[in-house]
Amino acid sequence: MIFCTQGDLTIEGGKDGSPGMPENGVAELVQWVKDGGGFMGFHNATDTLREGDQKPTPYIKMIGAEFVGHGAQFTGTVEVVDPSHPTMASIPQNWELNEEWYLFGNFNKDTIHVLALLDPGNERTKQKSYNIPNYPVIWCSTLGKGRVYSSALGHREDVWTSPVFQKNAKAAMKWALGEGEAQTTPNFNEVVPTE
Numbered sequence: 001m002i003f004c005t006q007g008d009l010t011i012e013g014g015k016d017g018s019p020g021m022p023e024n025g026v027a028e029l030v031q032w033v034k035d036g037g038g039f040m041g042f043h044n045a046t047d048t049l050r051e052g053d054q055k056p057t058p059y060i061k062m063i064g065a066e067f068v069g070h071g072a073q074f075t076g077t078v079e080v081v082d083p084s085h086p087t088m089a090s091i092p093q094n095w096e097l098n099e100e101w102y103l104f105g106n107f108n109k110d111t112i113h114v115l116a117l118l119d120p121g122n123e124r125t126k127q128k129s130y131n132i133p134n135y136p137v138i139w140c141s142t143l144g145k146g147r148v149y150s151s152a153l154g155h156r157e158d159v160w161t162s163p164v165f166q167k168n169a170k171a172a173m174k175w176a177l178g179e180g181e182a183q184t185t186p187n188f189n190e191v192v193p194t195e
Helices: 025-034 043-047 058-063 121-125 163-176
Strands: 038-042 066-070 074-080 095-099 102-105 113-119 135-143 146-151
Touching (some): 038 163, 043 058
Antiparallel strands (some): 066 102
């Protein structure tokens, strides 16, 4: 299952009139993953099914972090921290791309395996919200028998059409469906700088 969604999916959609998830839909989704489902979230998937008070919902705990905001788009550097993970084979070390870089809170540090960090570079001097240490933008985890992959990438059309992004998404799909070893030992405290 792939989410590139935003908002409260339990209510009926706005302009397109799409139906909302049933009352127990979120619990069923989380259970489906626990039972062996593969879940992938891109970009605004971390801005989905949130409470709004920065209290992590079961969905946010599953996906691994919660959107808290973003600044103006800029060219940042994706720093791969686990090049041995099967999902990361196509992403070059220090990959530069223009993107709408989300900022996160409520990282599920006890469960996520960080795959790549954002280095905001000189943007730290231009946008105060990015004057922080490098932080996770791609990670994965296991939940029960299932696998969860999350990537902050995907706001811009040129990101989706990038061969690097497409190869990464394809590898992530295979991984989420159970191909190969999971390699999801939590590593947040080891790879995410604090200063």
